[in-house]
Amino acid sequence: MIPVTKPFLPPLAEYNAYLEGVWQRQWLTNMGPLASDLEMKLKQHLGVSHLLFVTNGTVALQMAIKALNLTGEIITTPFSFIATTSCIVWENCTPVFADINRDNLNIDPASIEKAITDKTSAILATHVYGNPCDVEKIEAIAKKHNLKVIYDGAHAFGVKVKGKSVFEYGDVSTCSLHATKLYHSGEGGLIVTKDPQLLKKLAYMRNFGFNGPEAFAELGINGKNSELHAAMGLVNLKYIEAIHNKRKEISERYDEKLKGLKAVRPKWHKDSAQNYAYYPVVFESEELLLKSVQKLAGNNIGARRYFYPSLANTLPYLNPVELEVTDTISKKVLCLPLYYDLSLEEVDLICRLLLRVQNN
Ligand SMILES: Cc1ncc(COP(=O)(O)O)c(C=O)c1O
Structure with a gap:
């Protein structure tokens, strides 16, 4: 798992x-x-x-x-x-x-x-x-x-x-x-x-x-x-430096292996460096995201729709509001596994599976 x-x-x-x-x-x-x-x-x-x-x-x-x-x-x-x-x-x-x-x-x-x-x-x-x-x-x-x-x-x-x-x-x-x-x-x-x-x-x-x-x-x-x-x-x-370095290595591996993925990464602030807290990707469509989640789950791999759904129209204690960008993005965003113990071989496997989904 x-x-x-x-x-x-x-x-x-x-x-x-x-x-x-x-x-x-x-x-x-x-x-x-x-x-x-x-x-x-x-x-x-x-x-x-x-x-x-x-x-x-x-x-x-x-x-x-x-x-x-x-x-x-x-x-x-x-x-x-x-x-x-x-x-x-x-x-x-x-x-x-x-x-x-x-x-x-x-x-x-x-x-x-x-x-x-x-x-x-x-x-x-x-x-x-x-x-x-x-x-x-x-x-x-x-x-x-x-x-x-x-x-x-x-x-x-x-x-x-x-x-x-x-x-x-x-x-x-x-x-x-x-x-x-x-x-x-x-x-x-x-x-x-x-x-x-x-x-x-x-x-x-x-x-x-x-x-x-x-x-x-x-x-x-x-x-x-x-x-x-x-x-x-x-x-x-x-261990903060070791944690940072390992997360950086994993994230860069994802960057390298997922070059052909039909998804984009959030644009980072120009005056700031990444802390590698998460590895989010925004898929071209929700359909591709759902297929990808299913493929990963079938191989015992977790990924999280983070943040989904939009907080603006799903909370029982608030009146719902539609917001174009949030509603679109939250349906297409997925965070891939990222943690200190994750091996590069596991990252490669995740990437292979994701690319296979879109190429099928
Ligand atoms: C954006 C954001 N705000 C607030 C919190 C709440 O933090 P905690 O779980 O420490 O109460 C979290 C935790 O996941 C979070 O991701």
């Missing part, structure tokens, strides 16, 4: 070494030394000014919306994971969908501008597959209309734009460190902001709003993460 993804697992002995310390200290959660160490190391690694290690990428988004006091409408992308939209609804705001750009599959700035009303408070955009949004245009729109910007950077670990971490754009950026992500802590998430006041507020929020043992500074939630997850994050960080 070749799944679409598999978590990276470091040598067990290295994880156990961290656990021995946890057992000695008997300190399992509530911002222990491993969680603090991970925050410091991630800050250095990513080159960001402030960062919080939190429960997961979904809670990170919810906390960001809450901390920015957002109300009314938030313009967002329907071409993302469900959490991007559901967190807006969860925080009692209304998601308003803008269409995506046909080439890079990120939210289209022109479509954002069209969706702005006097109720709009923010833009929540996803760097889809780790490919940065048009951060400069979005910043200009936000400034012009006095809107906040949150970036869902769940896929964008390690990505830079013009040499600066993509997480430094917008008012707040979030990341997911879920087991399926290229860098993970089992479960986990990050909140990044350049604003020290906002960071302080978010830090209170993460810990029920506690300000000392008997006082509260903010409305809070349990957004903390544990020492056991931090340990996983610390060990995995030692």
